Amino acid sequence: MRSAWGVFALFIATGAAFLIWMFMPIQASQPAITLTGDPARGAYLARMSGCIACHTNEEKASGILAGGAALESPFGVFAAPNITLSPEHGLGRWSIDDFATAVRQGISPQGRPYYPAFPYQFYSGFSDQDIADLWSVLPRVPVVDAPDPATDIRFPFSIRAGLKPWQRLFGAPVAASPVSGQSADYNRGRFIVEGPAHCAACHTPRNMAGALKTQSWFAGTTLLPGGENAPAIDARSLSANGWTVADLAYALQTGITPQGDVLGGSMAEVILGGTQFLTEEDRRAMAIYLLAEP
């Protein structure tokens, strides 16, 4: 009898621990940001990070950062929301600290976790200055008072409660910090590739839960939204396919491959909306890092 009570108590305790784990706020509190942002630096970082590419629907020409095109995934249809300073539909009522928590931790001002379609895992290394720079860009962007583009997230993924455990289990920041003993170019490239440019978001396969398979970093995937393929971009595969630093840097600028093909698919969006705006040095640094054998 006593052991039955023990089992029951253990059951209750486990349940309670699980509920706490599930519903406890996950955001880490951060000191308030008081820095002044540089809009030019912020706009550059926004290009590098894919903010503009993903939150802008180029085809509909609905406005810069006013909401992106639909992204069809095995979990349903996602679309990046309106992040202009519209008070009703955008970030008009946010503080810079709300913005910092959203970008670096993937949590809304209401404390709700975002879906990993928003690649905050790659932005966690942004400094307070980076956040202030990005924030200072928004007042320069015309406000669009239009609701977010429609999403259609499939059951059971539509239950947001599942996202907290997801963040705890799989939402760890992606490492992009410098490696000692490596060149400045390598480390700059590493910061861009593993951080803001979030190459792994598409070029690393994901498990059933949508989490990145860290063992297969940059191994490529055939399961991109919309049924696209993302080729392997680990150093060995790139070298085996004949890519050089100069070729890669040039492809990130123009989309042109060494064979004279012009890349399409979502890589075209990455290049047209992102990497074409980077400096030669940054594109070269990305190529140097990608082609460096681990």
Add this chain to the structure above:
Amino acid sequence: MRLITSFLILPAILMTSSLTLAHEGAEGVIQERMDLMSNFSKSVKTLSAMMKGNTAYDANIVRNEAGKIAASSGKHITGLFPENSLSVESEATLAIWKDWPAFERYAMDLEITAKGLVQAADNTGSSEAGGVNSLLGLTAAPGTPAAATMPLTVEALASMPAQEVFGKMTQNCSGCHKKFRMEKD
């Protein structure tokens, strides 16, 4: 995940194979346009080597290669895409016929930019970009909505640096591939 993929892929295979059956005669056209695209890539390979500085810049070669592209773009391209002409080898997508005017625009713009490059071949030098507004796409930076709303003309392109015209031409390739080509590898 594998199950989901097979659900996605199976209907696609069934659909493409039935389309192939429905368009028995299309093989010639498909082969022809695949050859056309690979000829484009040969020209782009030659041109990009020069634009990158891997080979010496030669305005005559630029005129020649751009001229070849111009001569087989526009109506030449659209003529090789009869409705729903797909096969297993083809990388074209059905979106082409769902949004034919956009596809046609890309084909015509290729002709315009290639003709522009023929005329701009002697304009060496590079263009400069920068500033917050151009980074944000609030001015006509290439490939942005502001640029998309500006009609291209051969005359306007003729006075721009060749480097920039080449960029506009290949961005047109990229835009079309993004919308209408299946990325198979």
